[in-house]
Amino acid sequence: MSSRARIIPDPPPTFPPVPLWVSKLGSADAADDATFFAGAALAAIHPIARHDHPLGLLWRHRLSLANAAVLARQGGRTEDEARLRDHWYLRRDTDDPGPGGRILKAWRYLGERAAMAPDDWIITLSRQFELSCNHALADVVTAAAKLAAGQGSAVAAAAEIAAMSMRLVPASEPLALWLADVVLAHRLKWPMAVPLIASQLRRADLRAAGKIGRPDEAWLAACALAYARAAAAAAELYADLVRRANRLLQIAPKLRGRDADRMVLILLMEDAQAAGAGENASDRSARRLFERLVALGAVRELTGRPSFRLYGL
Numbered sequence: 001m002s003s004r005a006r007i008i009p010d011p012p013p014t015f016p017p018v019p020l021w022v023s024k025l026g027s028a029d030a031a032d033d034a035t036f037f038a039g040a041a042l043a044a045i046h047p048i049a050r051h052d053h054p055l056g057l058l059w060r061h062r063l064s065l066a067n068a069a070v071l072a073r074q075g076g077r078t079e080d081e082a083r084l085r086d087h088w089y090l091r092r093d094t095d096d097p098g099p100g101g102r103i104l105k106a107w108r109y110l111g112e113r114a115a116m117a118p119d120d121w122i123i124t125l126s127r128q129f130e131l132s133c134n135h136a137l138a139d140v141v142t143a144a145a146k147l148a149a150g151q152g153s154a155v156a157a158a159a160e161i162a163a164m165s166m167r168l169v170p171a172s173e174p175l176a177l178w179l180a181d182v183v184l185a186h187r188l189k190w191p192m193a194v195p196l197i198a199s200q201l202r203r204a205d206l207r208a209a210g211k212i213g214r215p216d217e218a219w220l221a222a223c224a225l226a227y228a229r230a231a232a233a234a235a236e237l238y239a240d241l242v243r244r245a246n247r248l249l250q251i252a253p254k255l256r257g258r259d260a261d262r263m264v265l266i267l268l269m270e271d272a273q274a275a276g277a278g279e280n281a282s283d284r285s286a287r288r289l290f291e292r293l294v295a296l297g298a299v300r301e302l303t304g305r306p307s308f309r310l311y312g313l
Contacts, residue, residue, distance in 0.1 A: 007261045008252045009268060012055040012242050018044040018235045022228060034224035038155050041231035042188065048238050049190040054269045055245050058313065059238050060111030060194060061271040067198040068104040071174055074203050075099070085302065089272045089310055102128075103174065107195050110178055115193060116185065118145035129175050136168045144179045147187075154187035158197065159209075159223035166210025173206055174198070180223070196230035197223065244313040248298040257289045272302055272310040 022040050048056065069081045079087070079100035087101045097105060106128040109115050115124075122141045126133045143164055147157045158180040165176035177198040185193035205222040212219065245268055252264045263286070266273055275287045290311045293299040302310045 007265075008249065009054055009265060011249055012053045012245050012268075013047075013051055014239075014242055015047050015235075016044065017239060018232045022232050034221040034228065035153070035155060037228035038224040038231070041228040041235070042154070044235045045194065045231050045238070046188065046190075048235070049185070049188070049192070049194050052191075054265060055238075055241055056192075057111075057269040058271060059234070059241055060192065061108060062237060062241070063195040063199070063234055064104065064107035064111055065271060067177075067195045068100070068107045070199050071103050071107075071177075072100040074173075075103075082303070085272055085310065086308075089274060090308060102130075106174065106178060107198070110181060110193050110195050113192050115182060116191070118148060121145070125175060125178070128178075129172050131169065131172060131175065140165045140168050140175070140179070144183055148183045149186070152187075154184045155224050155227055156220060157187050158184040158227070159220050162197075162206065162223065163209040163212060163219060166206060167212075170210050173203070176206060176210075177201065184227070194234065196234060197226050199233070200230040201226040241313055244299075248293070248313065251293070251296050251298045255289065255292070257285055259286065260289060263289060267299060267311070267313060270312070272312040274308075274310055 018041055022037055022044070048059065065081050065084060068084055069079065072079045072084065077100050084100050084104050087097055088104055091097055091101070109124070109128065114120070118141070121144065122133060122138055125131065125141065126137060131137055140161075144161050147161050150157060161183045162176040162180040165179050166173065169175055180197050181195060182193045184196075201222065205219065209219045209222075248264060248267060252261070255261075255264070257263070263273070275283070275290045290299065290301075290309075293311070294301055299311050299313060302312050
């Protein structure tokens with residue numbers, strides 16, 4: 001009897017790292033060269049954002065989680081990344097993920113291909129951010145679509161739509177940040193947006209931008225520095241995920257579970273996975289598979305608990 005055919009993904013591509021002088025950026029002294037730093041950092045993640053390897057989905061999910069945790073904290077909530085991950089992956093599909101989980105839902109959607117369609121923004125964003133479909137939201141969405149289709153500086157376009165959103169829809173800071181990232185992605189011709197700016201932009205700068213008639217130099221510099229730091233961190237995250245993915249792919253041919261190949265692909269695409277029954281495997285078989293992967297150093301158990309565990313790269 002012949003052995004079953006194995007379906008194991010190709011190793012993820014590697015790309016040059018962000019220059020050290022960008023990755024160490026953190027001083028306010030860099031404000032005069034903010035757009036230069038942003039350009040260098042965004043150029044480093046440009047090939048990652050455009051590549052179609054499955055690891056790009058995991059990369060975006062991890063960035064979504066980091067951005068959502070920052071926004072939850074700014075909104076006065078107590079969820080960190082670990083708690084947001086728990087609530088998301090251990091809930092039933094019909095469960096309300098809660099306020100923090102709804103933020104995570106919006107940012108996971110930001111990293112999906114469907115989020116790039118301007119025609120859907122007014123309905124989708126009104127639902128994601130619990131906003132009325134009024135003239136203010138319509139005006140912001142119309143402006144975002146126009147900026148997305150325009151030419152010129154991607155960072156300047158992102159800064160402009162964020163300031164306009166804060167001026168017209170001041171009750172929703174997340175909306176302004178979501179639109180900034182999606183407009184940036186359109187200007188850079190990325191197939192999907194990359195969650196970036198919410199993790200690095202100061203809330204005070206965002207609020208101040210909404211009080212200004214149009215983006216000024218200080219606001220543009222604040223956005224550029226935020227994108228420089230966020231893109232540098234995103235590049236470092238991708239490099240770490242590549243190392244972890246390659247370890248998993250080295251071990252993958254040794255796995256013998258019926259759902260092993262499918263699980264390897266899921267681990268390359270999803271932030272976390274519970275050890276549950278699969279298409280061809282029982283709960284017990286799935287647990288044994290994950291326990292072996294942890295023992296071999298291919299995946300991590302992400303909760304530290306003896307039960308209700310989650311696994312991921």
